[in-house]
Every structure is written in C-alpha cells, then in structure tokens.
Amino acid sequence: MLQRKYEEITDREKYVEELLFSIINNEGNSNNAVVFYGQSGIGKSSISKSLCTKITQHYSNRTIVILKEKKLNNCVTSNPINAILLQLRNDLLKDNSDLSCFDIAYLLYDALTNNSADMDLSTKVIRKSQILQMIEIVKKGLYQFPLLLEATKCLGNYQSQQKLEAEFDGSKIYASLNWFFIQQTEEICQWWQLKGRHNLRELKDCANLKDILELLPLFLARDLQLHFRKTRQKAVVVIEDYEYLNGCQENYSWLQNIIQLYPSILWVIFAEKMVEATSNILNIAIPNLTNAESQLIVQKFGVKNEEIAQQIIQASQGIPLYLHLGVETYENLTKQKAAQIENFASDTPEILPKLYAAWDWYERRIWQILSNCRSWDEVLFAKLMSQFDIASCDWICDCWRKLFHKVVKSPFVESNPEGWSLHPIVGEYLHRNQPDNLQQSVNNWLFEYYQAEYQKSELQLGALIKLLEYGLKSRQQQQIVNWFLAKVKLQQKAGKHDFTVFALKILLRYQNNASAFSLLGKSLYALGDYQQAVTALQTAQKLWEAQNLQNSLLFSKVQLQLAACYVKLQRINDASNAAKKALTIRTNQLNQNSVEIAEVLNLQALIAVIEGCYTEALELTQQALQIFESHQNAQIQLAQTKFTLGWLYAIAQKYDVAQKLFKQTLEDIACENHPLAIYCHGMLGNIYQNIGYFKYQQAYEEYSKSLEIAEINFGLTHPRTLQLIAAIINFSRIRGEYDTVDILIQRRHANMEIINFEENPAVADRLNKIGCLLLQQGKYAFSEHLLQQALQINCKYLSEQHPQTAETFHNLGLIYKNQKRYYTAEVYFKQALQIRSETFGEKHPITANSINSLAALYCCMEKYQQAEPLLKQALEICRKNFGEMHPHTATTLNNLAQMYQCLGFSKKAEPIFHQALDICQQVLGENHPYTKIVESNLGRLQEKN
Known part of the structure; x- marks a missing residue:
C-alpha cells in the first residue's frame, strides 16, 4: 500500500560497516579506495546513507565528503567534472x-x-x-590580432604565405x-x-x-x-553513484586518476559493477538478501500465505527493491480481494507488470503522473493531483498533505535535494506504460508551471534545462524548442558557451534541429574546439539543405561560421569556398551597407592575406571599412578594420596612408592600455624604420612606446614583450647604437630576474622604472607594491643612503601624495631629500627635484609657510643649473605662483605665471601640454580678478 514504510535491512548494513571500518583502522592497509558494488535495487542508497552517518559519528577528526548524483546534477555545464572538483574543493579545503x-x-x-x-x-x-x-x-x-606577425618585422620581408600565430x-x-x-x-x-x-x-x-x-x-x-x-588531517570521500559520475565524462579514466592523486583520502564508492581502475582499489560485492532474511521480511509485513511468500522471495532473487515491490503487490491485492498465486510474478521481469495490474485506476494514475517529474515537493504534488482529477479516488483522504506523506513513504520513492522522485527502475517502467495523451498533458502542464515560476525571478540555467525536458514531451514541442533556442542565444551573447554546449546537446538527443546544430557550432568555436564545431556546422548545413533553405540567411550564417573554423584548421581552400557562399547569399538578401556583409569581407580579407593575395585583401578591407564607418555601433570592428587596412597599406609601401590609419586607430580606441595600441605603435615604428635613417629616431620612440605598454599590460616576460625587446635590439644594431643594445639586453635580463624573484640592484632599478610607469597610469596599488620591493632590495644590497634608494623613496612619496596620504608622503619625501642633499649637495638639480616635490606636498597640506622657502630654494637651484629658459625653471615658477594664488596673493602670483608661460611658449611651444596647463592656471587667476 502507499502508506506503508518498510524498515531498513540492518544485517547487510552492519556487514558493510564492519568491513569498511576494519579497512580504515588497519594502519598497514595499502588500499585508498573501497568499492561496494551490486545491481540496481540492491540497496546501495540506503547502505551508503547509513554508512555516511556511521562514518561521521565515529571519525569526527576526518573531513567527510559525499558526492551525490542529484546534487551534482544541479550543476549545469558541458564538463560535469567541474561540479565534482568544486564540491571536493569546497568541502575538503573549506x-x-x-x-x-x-x-x-x-x-x-x-x-x-x-x-x-x-x-x-x-x-x-x-x-x-x-x-x-x-x-x-x-x-x-x-x-x-590575426594579421600581425612580429610587431617590428621589416615590412619588405613578409613572406607571401602567411601563418597565423597560435590561437x-x-x-x-x-x-x-x-x-x-x-x-x-x-x-x-x-x-x-x-x-x-x-x-x-x-x-x-x-x-x-x-x-x-x-x-x-x-x-x-x-x-x-x-x-x-x-x-595532518585525513578525509573520506563517498561516491554514491559511480556510473553517474563516470557517465558525465567521455574520458572514463579521470576518476581513476584523481583517486591515485589523493593519498590522504579514502574513497568509498558505490557502483553497479567492479571498478578495475588501479591496484590499490578493493572491490567488495554487496550481498543479496539470504532466503532466511527474505522470509523474515515477508512475514514481518503480513504475508501469511507460504506459497505466495515463497513466490515473492523467488522472483526477487534477493534484491531488496523487488522484494518490497512483491510485498506491495500483495498489500494491494488483499485490499481488493483474496490474493491468488497467479497474481504474483514468478521471475524478476514480471514483478513490475504484476504490481501495475494490482493498483486500482487512481493509484496507477498517481504514479504515472509522478513518473513525468524529475522531482516534486509538497506544493507541486498537490497542484498535480488537483489538475489531473485525482480527488475523486475513493480510498484517498481529502487532505493533500496526508496523501503526500503516504506517497513519499513508498519503498520506491527516494528523497533528493529538490524533494522526492521515483526509483529509476520504477519511474522508467511507469513512464513507458502510460497513455501518450497523459504524458503530453502532464509535461505541457509542468512546462507552463515552471515557466510561470521562473518568470518571477531571473531564469537560472538549471531551470532552463528542466523546462526544456518537460517541453520536449509536451504537445507544444516545436514552440517550446523555438523559445528555448531564443534563450540559448541570450546565453551565448553573455559568453556562457560552456552552458550552451551542454543545453544544446540535451535538445539534440531528442531531435535533429538545424538551428541547434548551428548554435552548437558557434559555441564550440568560441571554446576552441574547431573540429567538433565543423562537425556540428556541417550537420546544420545538411539539415538546411534538406529543407531547401540553402539560400537563406540562416544558411549563410552556417557558411560564415564554417569558413572561420576552416581558417583555424588551416583548410584555406574550404574556408574560401564557404565564405564565398555566405557573401553571395547576404549580397542577394541584405542591404549592401549591412554589417553582416562587412563581417564576410573581413574574413575574406584574412583568407587573402594567408594566401599572400595582398591586393585582394586591401580591396576587401576597404569595402568593409566603408560599411563600418556608416554604423555608429560598430566602433570595435571599425578600429580593428582600420588597423588591418593600415597594415595592408604598409605592406604595399603606401606609408603615408598607413601612418594616418594607425594614428586614427589609436584615437578610436582612446586607450593607451588597449592591446591594439601596442600593435599600432609597433607598426608605426615599422613604417618609420622602412622610410629611412632620418626617421629612425621616431621609429625608436614608437617601438619604445609599444614596449612600455606591453610591459605594463602583458607583463615583463610575456612572449610578446620579449619579442618586442628582441626586435628593438636588432633595430638598435642596425642603427649602430651598441650602447642601447647593451642597455636593452640588461633590461631583458633584469625582467627575467624579476620574474624569477632574484634580488640585485639591476632588478630594483627595473622595479622602480616599472613602478613609475604604473604611477603615471594611476595604478597606485600595483605601483606601491613594486616600489616597496625595489626599496627593500636597494636597502639590502646598496644601503639606505644610496641615490637609487633615494629615487625609490621619492617615487613612493609621489604615490602617497596622489593617494592623499600626506603625512606618509612627507616621511618619504624628507628621506629622499636627506639622501640627495648628502650625496649630490644642496645645489644639485636632483636635490631641487626633491625640494620641489616636498614643497608641492606642503601646498596640498596648506602648510604654505613651509612651502615658500622650499620653492624659492628650488627656483634658485634651477636657475643656477639650467638657466632661466628651461622647462624645470618654468615648472618651479608655476608651482610658486600657484602657492601665492592659494594664499590670496594674486598680484604677486600673476607676473610669476607670466614668466612661466613665456618660458614654456619659447622652449616647449604653444601647443605643448604643459604650456596649456600654465596657460590654464593663469586664465583661472585672471577670471577671479
């Protein structure tokens, strides 16, 4: 009967418990994994639950991790191994x-x-x-950036057959x-x-x-x-369903490998068959019920007819689930009429059909309805029963709660994190043996129910899969598939390609859907699995052709994606053909100025470059650029296309046009830290180098900018950074500047030493210079950490009174000043000033730099009386060392004027601003950034007056 709950079978649990504990307590045990195996229905679930409870009670000093199918099944990913590793990580390293x-x-x-x-x-x-x-x-x-090979390679030496760098x-x-x-x-x-x-x-x-x-x-x-x-801890990991975990992954060896890697963990595994993975795994069969044990259970639940009892035991073959199903059959039959021997199964395959026949119509209908649910809770149960008219059942109480509790006490109902579900053996049988219209009706209702529930909040990925599985078995299958694919596209836009692969593969188990294969190919491409992407896209292509849609935009999208995959796989001829098909379709069906056409043109340009057809690539890129320039929302494509066009013009030795395009690209990206800026500066250096020796200085400046940005953004030993250093070294050799070559070689060596955490003055000097660059970019936290490292090395290897140490003190002071940590900045500035005064003397320009910085700090702190004499001292030093017409003198004058302005001495400040501006205009020029700053300061003063 539904209401009967069968007791646990304690003898077998005790047997398994004693075996396991003897292994755990045996110090000489060489096994780090124990497998308890037996067929479905043998009682693995109840034994594992009991065992976990015992382990937790007896081994409180060990970390216990339980890997459950239902729990892991909630993790939606194309690589379920992630869910397993994450649970292990979270439980074992918590x-x-x-x-x-x-x-x-x-x-x-x-x-x-x-x-x-x-x-x-x-x-x-x-x-x-x-x-x-x-x-x-x-x-x-x-x-x-696929068209770029080496940032500083001589443009005249490019080979006709280009190869893309590793993706x-x-x-x-x-x-x-x-x-x-x-x-x-x-x-x-x-x-x-x-x-x-x-x-x-x-x-x-x-x-x-x-x-x-x-x-x-x-x-x-x-x-x-x-x-x-x-x-000094140990752990026990319990795997409740080995077949599920192994089935998650195409490579079945991952679990065996993971077991061998963790010597401090005992793995307790429940499986249907022996696990022959490594020599240190012990396999133990879960015993079937003995005839005596079966007799005791059958008698305990009131089966008094010896002949019937023996038939139930014989048919179950010692499998607890089947024994309970036989008893359930007996209870149902005796409720309706006297039980007859012919109403019971004589062997295992007959057990479920006999139970199915013993149920009355309403009880059978309850189980049929529930077999369509992945899981259910009390709320869903009540709604399902009400929706499908179970209320008229004679033997059912009016209270849904009481009925629910009777149902979940059944021996073939299992609990899980989401509620309850049927045992897989029973659920599968019931699912197969129900009217089609009932199955469709229930799944249709479940889809609508969950869709309404999840619309109340953001749709979770796991919910989307659940909705799909219900929807595929409903009457509105195609509508639901279209709805699902629209949701998948949103996930792709959000970059969730790992999820979309998982979701689409579920859909494709049920139907061959061209759109689904197309989307699958797109996500596989994004994940770098190009061969699998080609397989999916070729399937989509065949399905569209079967529907006579080979001239549709959907077909063109597949062709474009195939072309991109073929490029990655270096199947250039196939890529060219696919791209041509995509362009033909889009040209016939779209506006000639559409972005979709420009996308194809850009890909064709790439193919042409790989084939060495630069003139063709140039023409295609020009067409793409014209299209992107007419669309305001295509800024990224516009910048990249300008760069490509500039690169092609540079190859064609049309340097003026190329130079203009690279500078436009820099303006478009408006960010010196963007990786494309590195390549732009590198290509500008290439152009100046190829123009001739009178442009070599500009080439060197562009290369240096490129290297500087690469070091900050990519890192000191990134392959691109090292490539740039090597290229600039070669360029410096061409110029005959061997001193620069030596400096760059030392720079590269110091970069390598920094990454290897070596400590010497050269490393400290590089850390200081990189810290300064980060400071100029406003990356104060990164800059501080590098400069503090430099300071420690300098103090250790040079002394606290060394000029290089003073420079690091000074730079740290600048960071703290910019962070408004003024009192900390004052300590560092004073330390730098003291070292420089003793080392270089009080009249040296480097000392003046420290004096100027300290004075500027006092102005920020509104300590003007302390700032004024320092600024006058710095001005005297600058005039003595550099003369009146020098930028340093102008800077000090500007600072002095700003101080007087802050004090309210406008008449005293104005002529000093004029002096500073006059020097800047004559020495730096009217358009120099610093000239503009002084001019702006003077303008603000005059506005107030």
Missing part, C-alpha cells in the same frame, strides 16, 4: 587559509570559457577585485599570472614565489582550454597534499 592553485586555474578556465568570472570560491586571501584584475591581465595577454598559448597565461602576482601584496607575492608558480607550471604547456580542464584534478591534488600535510 578551512584552508592559503591560496589555492585550483582556485586560480579554475577561475581562469571559467572566465576564458564563459567570458565571465562569477564563480564564488570564497577565497579568503585574495579579494574579488583582485581576481577580476588577474583575469583582465590574462585576457590582455591572450589578445589576438591559445599557455606560456602567455603563465607569464601574465607572473606579472599579476609580482604586483600584489608581500603575502600574496610570496605565495606565488614559493608555491604558486611551481604548482601551476603545467599551464605553460597548455595549447587549448581543454588542456586546462584536464589539469584541474592535478592542481586540486597539490592543494590537498599541502593542506593535509599542514593540518
């Missing part, structure tokens, strides 16, 4: 106070896969803002991480130096995102080894 290599790698994988970093790993040492900075640095380091380079990720951690606090930087860079070293060899995913178990293993060694 008290870890150290940084985690797994956290770093997982956050990078998640951000690069889904274009986001919304996974909260509750890291205690590193803030979310720092994580976002880390991801930004890595993404900049991976920036690809994904793990060495760039590793270099970017190095650069990020170098700029962090001493604690975080030290963690990277001592642990992080060694434990994440395999990142350097990653060629794609899948490589990072496969390394996640290794990185977690290293974290766990360090943690358990530090805490």
Whole structure:
C-alpha cells in the first residue's frame, strides 16, 4: 500500500560497516579506495546513507565528503567534472587559509570559457577585485590580432604565405599570472614565489582550454597534499553513484586518476559493477538478501500465505527493491480481494507488470503522473493531483498533505535535494506504460508551471534545462524548442558557451534541429574546439539543405561560421569556398551597407592575406571599412578594420596612408592600455624604420612606446614583450647604437630576474622604472607594491643612503601624495631629500627635484609657510643649473605662483605665471601640454580678478 514504510535491512548494513571500518583502522592497509558494488535495487542508497552517518559519528577528526548524483546534477555545464572538483574543493579545503592553485586555474578556465568570472570560491586571501584584475591581465595577454606577425618585422620581408600565430598559448597565461602576482601584496607575492608558480607550471604547456580542464584534478591534488600535510588531517570521500559520475565524462579514466592523486583520502564508492581502475582499489560485492532474511521480511509485513511468500522471495532473487515491490503487490491485492498465486510474478521481469495490474485506476494514475517529474515537493504534488482529477479516488483522504506523506513513504520513492522522485527502475517502467495523451498533458502542464515560476525571478540555467525536458514531451514541442533556442542565444551573447554546449546537446538527443546544430557550432568555436564545431556546422548545413533553405540567411550564417573554423584548421581552400557562399547569399538578401556583409569581407580579407593575395585583401578591407564607418555601433570592428587596412597599406609601401590609419586607430580606441595600441605603435615604428635613417629616431620612440605598454599590460616576460625587446635590439644594431643594445639586453635580463624573484640592484632599478610607469597610469596599488620591493632590495644590497634608494623613496612619496596620504608622503619625501642633499649637495638639480616635490606636498597640506622657502630654494637651484629658459625653471615658477594664488596673493602670483608661460611658449611651444596647463592656471587667476 502507499502508506506503508518498510524498515531498513540492518544485517547487510552492519556487514558493510564492519568491513569498511576494519579497512580504515588497519594502519598497514595499502588500499585508498573501497568499492561496494551490486545491481540496481540492491540497496546501495540506503547502505551508503547509513554508512555516511556511521562514518561521521565515529571519525569526527576526518573531513567527510559525499558526492551525490542529484546534487551534482544541479550543476549545469558541458564538463560535469567541474561540479565534482568544486564540491571536493569546497568541502575538503573549506578551512584552508592559503591560496589555492585550483582556485586560480579554475577561475581562469571559467572566465576564458564563459567570458565571465562569477564563480564564488570564497577565497579568503585574495579579494574579488583582485581576481577580476588577474583575469583582465590574462585576457590582455591572450589578445589576438590575426594579421600581425612580429610587431617590428621589416615590412619588405613578409613572406607571401602567411601563418597565423597560435590561437591559445599557455606560456602567455603563465607569464601574465607572473606579472599579476609580482604586483600584489608581500603575502600574496610570496605565495606565488614559493608555491604558486611551481604548482601551476603545467599551464605553460597548455595549447587549448581543454588542456586546462584536464589539469584541474592535478592542481586540486597539490592543494590537498599541502593542506593535509599542514593540518595532518585525513578525509573520506563517498561516491554514491559511480556510473553517474563516470557517465558525465567521455574520458572514463579521470576518476581513476584523481583517486591515485589523493593519498590522504579514502574513497568509498558505490557502483553497479567492479571498478578495475588501479591496484590499490578493493572491490567488495554487496550481498543479496539470504532466503532466511527474505522470509523474515515477508512475514514481518503480513504475508501469511507460504506459497505466495515463497513466490515473492523467488522472483526477487534477493534484491531488496523487488522484494518490497512483491510485498506491495500483495498489500494491494488483499485490499481488493483474496490474493491468488497467479497474481504474483514468478521471475524478476514480471514483478513490475504484476504490481501495475494490482493498483486500482487512481493509484496507477498517481504514479504515472509522478513518473513525468524529475522531482516534486509538497506544493507541486498537490497542484498535480488537483489538475489531473485525482480527488475523486475513493480510498484517498481529502487532505493533500496526508496523501503526500503516504506517497513519499513508498519503498520506491527516494528523497533528493529538490524533494522526492521515483526509483529509476520504477519511474522508467511507469513512464513507458502510460497513455501518450497523459504524458503530453502532464509535461505541457509542468512546462507552463515552471515557466510561470521562473518568470518571477531571473531564469537560472538549471531551470532552463528542466523546462526544456518537460517541453520536449509536451504537445507544444516545436514552440517550446523555438523559445528555448531564443534563450540559448541570450546565453551565448553573455559568453556562457560552456552552458550552451551542454543545453544544446540535451535538445539534440531528442531531435535533429538545424538551428541547434548551428548554435552548437558557434559555441564550440568560441571554446576552441574547431573540429567538433565543423562537425556540428556541417550537420546544420545538411539539415538546411534538406529543407531547401540553402539560400537563406540562416544558411549563410552556417557558411560564415564554417569558413572561420576552416581558417583555424588551416583548410584555406574550404574556408574560401564557404565564405564565398555566405557573401553571395547576404549580397542577394541584405542591404549592401549591412554589417553582416562587412563581417564576410573581413574574413575574406584574412583568407587573402594567408594566401599572400595582398591586393585582394586591401580591396576587401576597404569595402568593409566603408560599411563600418556608416554604423555608429560598430566602433570595435571599425578600429580593428582600420588597423588591418593600415597594415595592408604598409605592406604595399603606401606609408603615408598607413601612418594616418594607425594614428586614427589609436584615437578610436582612446586607450593607451588597449592591446591594439601596442600593435599600432609597433607598426608605426615599422613604417618609420622602412622610410629611412632620418626617421629612425621616431621609429625608436614608437617601438619604445609599444614596449612600455606591453610591459605594463602583458607583463615583463610575456612572449610578446620579449619579442618586442628582441626586435628593438636588432633595430638598435642596425642603427649602430651598441650602447642601447647593451642597455636593452640588461633590461631583458633584469625582467627575467624579476620574474624569477632574484634580488640585485639591476632588478630594483627595473622595479622602480616599472613602478613609475604604473604611477603615471594611476595604478597606485600595483605601483606601491613594486616600489616597496625595489626599496627593500636597494636597502639590502646598496644601503639606505644610496641615490637609487633615494629615487625609490621619492617615487613612493609621489604615490602617497596622489593617494592623499600626506603625512606618509612627507616621511618619504624628507628621506629622499636627506639622501640627495648628502650625496649630490644642496645645489644639485636632483636635490631641487626633491625640494620641489616636498614643497608641492606642503601646498596640498596648506602648510604654505613651509612651502615658500622650499620653492624659492628650488627656483634658485634651477636657475643656477639650467638657466632661466628651461622647462624645470618654468615648472618651479608655476608651482610658486600657484602657492601665492592659494594664499590670496594674486598680484604677486600673476607676473610669476607670466614668466612661466613665456618660458614654456619659447622652449616647449604653444601647443605643448604643459604650456596649456600654465596657460590654464593663469586664465583661472585672471577670471577671479
């Protein structure tokens, strides 16, 4: 009967418990995994629950982790291994106070896969803002501009057959991480130096995102080894359904590998079959019920007829589920009439059909309805019963709550985090044996119910999958599929490609849908899985052709995506043909000025470049540029297309046009920190180098800008940064400037030493210079950390009174002044001034620089009486060393005038402003930025008067 709850079978549980505890307590045990196996229905779930309770009670000093199918099934991803690793990480490292290599790698994988970093790993040492900075640095380091080879390669030497650089380079990720951690606090930087860079070293060899995913178990293993060694703890991990976890992944070896990596963990696994993974796994069969045990259970539940009891036992074959189903059949039959032997199954396959026949119509209908639910709770249960007219059942109480509690006590109903569900064996049978119209009606109602529920709040990804599965079994299947695909497109726009692959594969199990295959190809391309993307897109192509839609815009989109995949796979002829098809369709059906046509033109230009057809590429890019210029919302495409066109004009040696386009690109991106700015400056350097020796100085300046930005944004040892240094060294050799060559070689060497955490004065000097560049960009926190490192090295290896130490003190003072930490800035400025005064003398220009900075600080602090004599002293030094007509003199005059203005001495300030402005106009020119600043200061003073 529905209301009967069967008691647990304690003898077998005790047997399994004693076996496991003897293994755990055996110090000489070499097994780190125990597998309890048996077929579905043997009682693995009840045994595992009982065992987990016992383990928790007896081993409070161990960390207990339970990997459940239902819990992990809530994690929506194309790689469910992530859910398993995340649960292991969160449960086993929840008290870890150290940084985690797994956290770093997982956050990078998640951000690069889904274009986001919304996974909260509750890291205690590193803030979310720092994580976002880390991801930004890595993404900049991976920036690809496909038409660029070497930023400083002589334009006349480009080969006719171009090769694209690697799409994904793990060495760039590793270099970017190095650069990020170098700029962090001493604690975080030290963690990277001592642990992080060694434990994440395999990142350097990653060629794609899948490589990072496969390394996640290794990185977690290293974290766990360090943690358990530090805490001297041990752990037990219970896997309740091995087949589910293994079925999550195409590669079935991942779990075996992960078991071997964690020696401090005992793995307790429940499986249907033996797990032959490694030599240190012990397999133990879960015993069937003995005949005596079965007899006892049957008698306990009131089966008094010996012949019937024996038939129930014989048919169940010692499997608890089938024994309970036989007893359930008996209870139903005796309620209606006297039970007959022919009403009972004689073997296992007959058990469910006999129970099905024993139910009355309403009871059967309850179970049929529930078999359509992934899970249900009390609210959903009541609504379903009411919706499908179960209320007229004679034996059912009017109270839904009482009925609900009777249902969930059934031996084939299981609890889960979302509520309750039917045992898979029973659920599958009921699902197959119900009228089609009932199945469609229930799923249609469930879809509408959940859709209404989830519209109340933001639609979660797991909910979207649930809605799809109900909708596919409803009457409105195609409408729901269209609705689902629209939602998937939104997820793609948000960069959630990992999810869209998972979701689309579920849809494609039920139907061959051309749009779904097309979207799948798009997401696989975004994830870097180009071969699988081609397979999906070719399937979409065939399906569109079967529907005679080969001239549709949908078909053109597939062709364009195929062309992009073929380029990545270096199938250039196939790429060219696919792009031509896409262009023909779009030209026939769209406005000639549409962005969609420009996208195809840009891809064709890339193909032409790879084939060495630069004239054709130039013409195609010009057409694309004209289209993008007419659209206000295509700024990124416009900037990249201008760069491409400039690059092609430079190849064609039309340097004036190329130079103009590169400068326009710099204006369009309006950000010196954008990776494209690095390439623009590099290409401008190329142009000036190719024009001739009289432009060499400008070439060097552009290359230097490019290198400076690369060091700040990509990192000191990023492959692109090192490539730039090498190229500038070669250029300097061409110029015959061997002193510059030596300086650059030392610079590259110092960069390598910084990343290797070596300490010497050259490293301190590079840290100081990089810190200054960061200071100029307003990145005060990063700048401070680098300058503090430089200060420590200088004090250790040079002394506190060395000029290089004074420079670092001075730069730190500038940071604290800009942060309005005035009293801290004063200490550092005074220290720098004291060292410089003793080293260079009080009349030296470098000393004047410190005096000027300290005076400016006092002005900010409104300590004008202390500022005035300092400014006059600095002015005297500048005039003596540089003369009246010098920018330094003008700067000091401007500062002095500003001080008088703040004091309200406008008449005294105005002539000094005029002196400063006159010097600037004559020495720097009227359009120089500093001239404009002095002019503006004077203008504001005159307005007030």
